[in-house]
Amino acid sequence: MSVWTAPTVTAPVVATVELPGSKSITNRALILAALADGPSMVRGTLRSRDTNLMLSGLSALGVGVHIDPADDTTVTIDPHPMVGADVYCGLAGTVMRFLPPVAAFADGAVAFDGDEQARTRPLSTILDALRDLGVKVSGDRLPFTVTGTGSASGGEVTIDASASSQFVSGLLLSAARFDDGVTVRHAGGPVPSMPHIDMTVQMLAECGVAVDRPDEQTWRVPPSTIRAIDRDIEPDLSNAAAFLAAAAVTGGSVTVPRWPATTTQPGAQIVDILAEMGCAVALTDGSLTVRGPEKLTGISIDLRAIGELTPTVAGLCALADGESVLSGIAHLRGHETDRLAALTTEINRLGGDCTETADGLRIVPRPLHGARWESYADHRMATAGALIGLVVQGVTVADIQTTSKTLPDFPGMWQQMIGHP
Numbered sequence: 001m002s003v004w005t006a007p008t009v010t011a012p013v014v015a016t017v018e019l020p021g022s023k024s025i026t027n028r029a030l031i032l033a034a035l036a037d038g039p040s041m042v043r044g045t046l047r048s049r050d051t052n053l054m055l056s057g058l059s060a061l062g063v064g065v066h067i068d069p070a071d072d073t074t075v076t077i078d079p080h081p082m083v084g085a086d087v088y089c090g091l092a093g094t095v096m097r098f099l100p101p102v103a104a105f106a107d108g109a110v111a112f113d114g115d116e117q118a119r120t121r122p123l124s125t126i127l128d129a130l131r132d133l134g135v136k137v138s139g140d141r142l143p144f145t146v147t148g149t150g151s152a153s154g155g156e157v158t159i160d161a162s163a164s165s166q167f168v169s170g171l172l173l174s175a176a177r178f179d180d181g182v183t184v185r186h187a188g189g190p191v192p193s194m195p196h197i198d199m200t201v202q203m204l205a206e207c208g209v210a211v212d213r214p215d216e217q218t219w220r221v222p223p224s225t226i227r228a229i230d231r232d233i234e235p236d237l238s239n240a241a242a243f244l245a246a247a248a249v250t251g252g253s254v255t256v257p258r259w260p261a262t263t264t265q266p267g268a269q270i271v272d273i274l275a276e277m278g279c280a281v282a283l284t285d286g287s288l289t290v291r292g293p294e295k296l297t298g299i300s301i302d303l304r305a306i307g308e309l310t311p312t313v314a315g316l317c318a319l320a321d322g323e324s325v326l327s328g329i330a331h332l333r334g335h336e337t338d339r340l341a342a343l344t345t346e347i348n349r350l351g352g353d354c355t356e357t358a359d360g361l362r363i364v365p366r367p368l369h370g371a372r373w374e375s376y377a378d379h380r381m382a383t384a385g386a387l388i389g390l391v392v393q394g395v396t397v398a399d400i401q402t403t404s405k406t407l408p409d410f411p412g413m414w415q416q417m418i419g420h421p
Ligand SMILES: O=C(O)C1=C[C@@H](OP(=O)(O)O)[C@@H](O)[C@H](O)C1
Pocket: 023, 024, 025, 093, 094, 163, 164, 165, 166, 169, 192, 193, 196, 307, 308, 331
C-alpha cells in the first residue's frame, strides 16, 4: 500500500479548483437512464471508482453504455431488456443499494459481491424490503443474489431507514417500474442524509415520476414511465469541501467554479459551516470563494443531514480554536469504515484530543505533530489526512489512492491547488 507524504504549505493557499461531477447525482442519473423509455445522454458524468462500478454493473445487466471516445464524461445510456449477471459493488453504497431493485427487472440471477469492507455495511433492510415487494433475494449482506423475472409486483413496505437514507433512495429510484408502484414507510429513529432523499425525489420528478408524500415518513410512487432525459451533472460539492477547507486552515482563498445557485447536494452546506467557523464566503458569477480567517473557531453542529461532510469538518475542528461537538452522526459507524472510530484514532495519533460520543465526536484542539494517518479504505478519511497535513509537518497518508472512490486524481488536484505540480 502506497504511503503519500502530505504536502505542507508555509504560505496561504490561493487557487481555483474545478471539481468533477457529483457521485450522488451521477449514480442516480445512470440508474434512471437505464430504466427509462429511451436512450439518455449524461454529460459531466463523474468517472471514479463508484461511478465506473455503476457503469460496469449496468453494462453487465445488458444496458447499453456508450462512452464518447473524445470525452469520457459524456455517456449515453441505452435501456435494453436486462439479463442475469455478476455485479461488483466495490465499497459503493450507491451501487450496493441502488442496483438490487433494478436487478428485479432482469431475466435471471444477478449475483452481487463487493470489497471485504463492504460486507459489513448495512444492507439487509433493502434486501428484506425487496422480498416484501415480491422479489426473490438470497442473502442478507454481500455477497447476495437477486433473481429477477423481468417484472415484480411492488406494493407497500415498511422499513427502518435510520442506518442509511440510501435504503429509501434505492427503492424510490426503481419504484415506478414495479407493477403496483412502491410505497415506502419509514418506522424507526431519524433518517440520516434527508437531502439525499430530496435529491432522489427531484431527479425522479425531472423524469416525469411524481413522488407523493402523504406524511413525513412515507413516500408513494405510482407505476409510471420513467422518461429518458439528457442531463448535465453538477460538480461534487462534498468533494469540493476538502479544497475549500484548505483555504480555511491556511488563511488562503479557494474558488470553485460552476457552484450551483440551487442544489439538493448536501455538500453545499459546507459554505455555512465554514462561515460559522470564521471564513468569508462569496458566490460571485457562479463561482464560490472561501477566504480563511487568522484562526478558525470551533463549532457545535448536528451533522445528521450532511454526514458525508464529517471527516472534512472534523479535520477543520482539530485545527480550530476552542472545543467542537459534532452530533447526529451515529450512522457513520456504517459508512466506508466506522468513521467515528477512525477519526478519533487518527486525530489522537497526531497528538489531538478527539473523543467518541454516543452519536458523534468531541474535538478539543491540541498542537498536532506528524505521524502516519491511516485511511481505512475511506476516501474522505484520506482527504481529511491531507487537509491536516497542509499545516502539520510530517503527516503521511496511507493508501491515498483510495480517494479514487469519488475523485479520479485527488493527489494531482491537491498538488496543483498548492502550486506544486
Ligand atoms: O444517496 C446518496 O448518494 C448518499 C447518501 C448518504 O448515505 P447515508 O444516508 O448512508 O449516510 C451519503 O452519506 C452518501 O455519501 C451518498
